[in-house]
Amino acid sequence: xxxxxxxxxxxxxxLPRYLRYVEDLLNHDVMRISSSELSQRMGYxxxxxxxxxxxxxxxxxxxxxxNTQVLYENLxxxxxxxxxxxxxxxxxxxxxxxxxxxTNFYKKGFRLVGLFDVDPQKVGRSIRNVEIKxxxxxxEFIKKNDVDIGVLCVPxxxxxxxxxxxxxxxxKGIWNFTAKExxxxxxxxxxxxxxxxxxxxxxxRLNEKLIEKENADQK
Amino acid sequence: xxxxxxxxxxxxxxLPRYLRYVEDLLNHDVMRISSSELSQRMGYxxxxxxxxxxxxxxxxxxxxxxNTQVLYENLxxxxxxxxxxxxxxxxxxxxxxxxxxxTNFYKKGFRLVGLFDVDPQKVGRSIRNVEIKxxxxxxEFIKKNDVDIGVLCVPxxxxxxxxxxxxxxxxKGIWNFTAKExxxxxxxxxxxxxxxxxxxxxxxRLNEKLIEKENADQK
DNA sequence: TAGATTGTTAATCGATTAACAATC
DNA sequence: TAGATTGTTAATCGATTAACAATC
Numbered sequence: 242x243x244x245x246x247x248x249x250x251x252x253x254x255x256l257p258r259y260l261r262y263v264e265d266l267l268n269h270d271v272m273r274i275s276s277s278e279l280s281q282r283m284g285y286x287x288x289x290x291x292x293x294x295x296x297x298x299x300x301x302x303x304x305x306x307x308n309t310q311v312l313y314e315n316l317x318x319x320x321x322x323x324x325x326x327x328x329x330x331x332x333x334x335x336x337x338x339x340x341x342x343x344t345n346f347y348k349k350g351f352r353l354v355g356l357f358d359v360d361p362q363k364v365g366r367s368i369r370n371v372e373i374k375x376x377x378x379x380x381e382f383i384k385k386n387d388v389d390i391g392v393l394c395v396p397x398x399x400x401x402x403x404x405x406x407x408x409x410x411x412x413k414g415i416w417n418f419t420a421k422e423x424x425x426x427x428x429x430x431x432x433x434x435x436x437x438x439x440x441x442x443x444x445x446r447l448n449e450k451l452i453e454k455e456n457a458d459q460k
Numbered sequence: 461x462x463x464x465x466x467x468x469x470x471x472x473x474x475l476p477r478y479l480r481y482v483e484d485l486l487n488h489d490v491m492r493i494s495s496s497e498l499s500q501r502m503g504y505x506x507x508x509x510x511x512x513x514x515x516x517x518x519x520x521x522x523x524x525x526x527n528t529q530v531l532y533e534n535l536x537x538x539x540x541x542x543x544x545x546x547x548x549x550x551x552x553x554x555x556x557x558x559x560x561x562x563t564n565f566y567k568k569g570f571r572l573v574g575l576f577d578v579d580p581q582k583v584g585r586s587i588r589n590v591e592i593k594x595x596x597x598x599x600e601f602i603k604k605n606d607v608d609i610g611v612l613c614v615p616x617x618x619x620x621x622x623x624x625x626x627x628x629x630x631x632k633g634i635w636n637f638t639a640k641e642x643x644x645x646x647x648x649x650x651x652x653x654x655x656x657x658x659x660x661x662x663x664x665r666l667n668e669k670l671i672e673k674e675n676a677d678q679k
Numbered sequence: 680t681a682g683a684t685t686g687t688t689a690a691t692c693g694a695t696t697a698a699c700a701a702t703c
Numbered sequence: 704t705a706g707a708t709t710g711t712t713a714a715t716c717g718a719t720t721a722a723c724a725a726t727c
Contacts, residue, residue, distance in 0.1 A: 251694070253664055257657035261639065275708065287708095288696050295710060303709040304703040320660050321667025335558030342554050345639065345656055351663075389666060414666045416659060420480065420564065430669065432662035434655065437564055438476035440635060441539050443651040444570075445472055447608060447633045448540025450649065470718070494684065506684095507720050514686060522685040523727040 248296050255293060258283065260316045266309045275306035322350045326414075327388045329355035331403050332395035333363050333373050336418060340392060341368040351390070355382050376403065383410025392416045393423070467515050474512060477502065479535045485528045494525035541569045545633075546607045548574035550622050551614035552582050552592050555637060559611060560587045570609070574601050595622065602629025611635045612642070 262283055266274055277287040294300065300315045301307045317323055328351050330337045341356060356373040358364060363373050374382065382388070391407040393400060393415055400419040407415060414430040417423055425431050481502055485493055496506040513519065519534045520526045536542055547570050549556045560575060575592040577583060582592050593601065610626040612619060612634055619638040626634060633649040636642055644650050
């Protein structure tokens with residue numbers, strides 16, 4: 242598939258959202274959608290929708306709109322979801338277990354092939370038929386199985402150390418759930434999920450409203 | 461505290477990251493930092509750091525830089541972390557349990573006061589001294605205890621329904637972990653954590669690299 | 680005082696929106 | 704064909720960066 246270079250991250254971050262909406266349309270047997278209707282549902286402008294899609298070479302049709310199925314297939318391809326990436330989770334605490342049990346990831350092509358922890362109580366147990374191994378086996382496992390994605394769910398103070406192990410094994414992407422920023426080699430992709438940051442943004446916005454209210458009350 | 465209106469979301473989303481870096485400085489007894497050094501550590505420009513802070517009224521000193529402690533206290537205040545928001549979790553599955561066990565949230569002033577589920581096996585049990593109650597008690601609980609934040613960890617198909625219950629109870633903010641977008645009243649703040657979206661962005665970037673590589677190999 | 684670094688204005692860059700010709 | 708809607712260029716808007724006077 243042809244692909245223009247330098248798509249901005251702003252566009253890329255909207256793509257999964259498009260996919261979710263288009264999936265929803267398909268589930269409701271809507272086989273056709275215009276940029277203006279899709280934009281209304283999603284809270285974007287029609288212009289933005291068309292600009293976004295045209296970054297990847299226009300899969301609409303003048304006078305008609307977008308065929309939902311075609312749109313869906315293109316988004317899947319653009320997002321690389323037809324690749325079936327192999328994934329391991331390091332740190333099988335509450336969060337690691339939660340992620341291991343997420344069946345949604347499997348549906349999108351992400352294959353959980355390994356779980357790693359240091360706790361001897363956990364090593365040997367299995368989640369969804371994937372055995373928990375000791376983390377000192379992780380590096381070789383990544384190498385041998387050509388694992389793509391490492392999910393980092395370990396305590397913050399060992400985040401960098403475990404990330405290093407992953408990279409030594411040849412991991413290509415790290416999905417980082419720790420509160421730490423990790424340093425990676427140039428060719429490794431990191432996607433951060435800083436839950437505490439998200440909660441603080443919520444706090445900011447709640448606080449903002451409370452201040453507004455207090456100011457209004459004083460008048 | 462005086463507060464300018466209309467700070468852009470781009471700025472707000474950087475604030476928690478500033479806070480984490482400043483905390484780190486304090487932990488290492490760094491009592492003073494210039495915009496240029498902080499920007500280098502964080503990968504921003506010095507200009508951006510100064511612009512960001514000046515949205516909230518400049519707490520630096522010419523010729524000196526920023527006092528780390530003062531900076532920290534300001535960020536805490538700006539983010540509303542001195543408020544101690546009350547929080548409940550709806551849906552005590554793997555993810556709900558993981559979040560309930562996160563002690564980091566408590567340290568930032570978020571108080572877990574309730575857990576709710578429909579599973580009779582779970583109702584009555586406790587996590588960190590918070591009892592799991594049936595979700596049909598949630599609305600009254602929110603009202604009675606003046607709960608601020610509702611964490612939505614329920615299955616996607618009941619997301620809107622449970623969000624509605626929260627709003628009927630008078631919740632002020634919803635932290636949404638479901639893959640669904642939820643409709644809320646104007647005065648309710650929603651912060652989404654779409655894990656699958658984040659994973660898809662990682663997939664996009666991995667796929668991008670693979671395509672590059674394939675193209676290079678063909679030459 | 681001299682040096683350093685902020686606060687702030689101006690310039691640039693990039694992303695979003697508007698407009699419209701192309702075309703199904 | 705006429706109507707609709709895309710693809711794409713141009714205009715606008717907003718965010719980031721650069722520059723420098725203010726001042727500690």
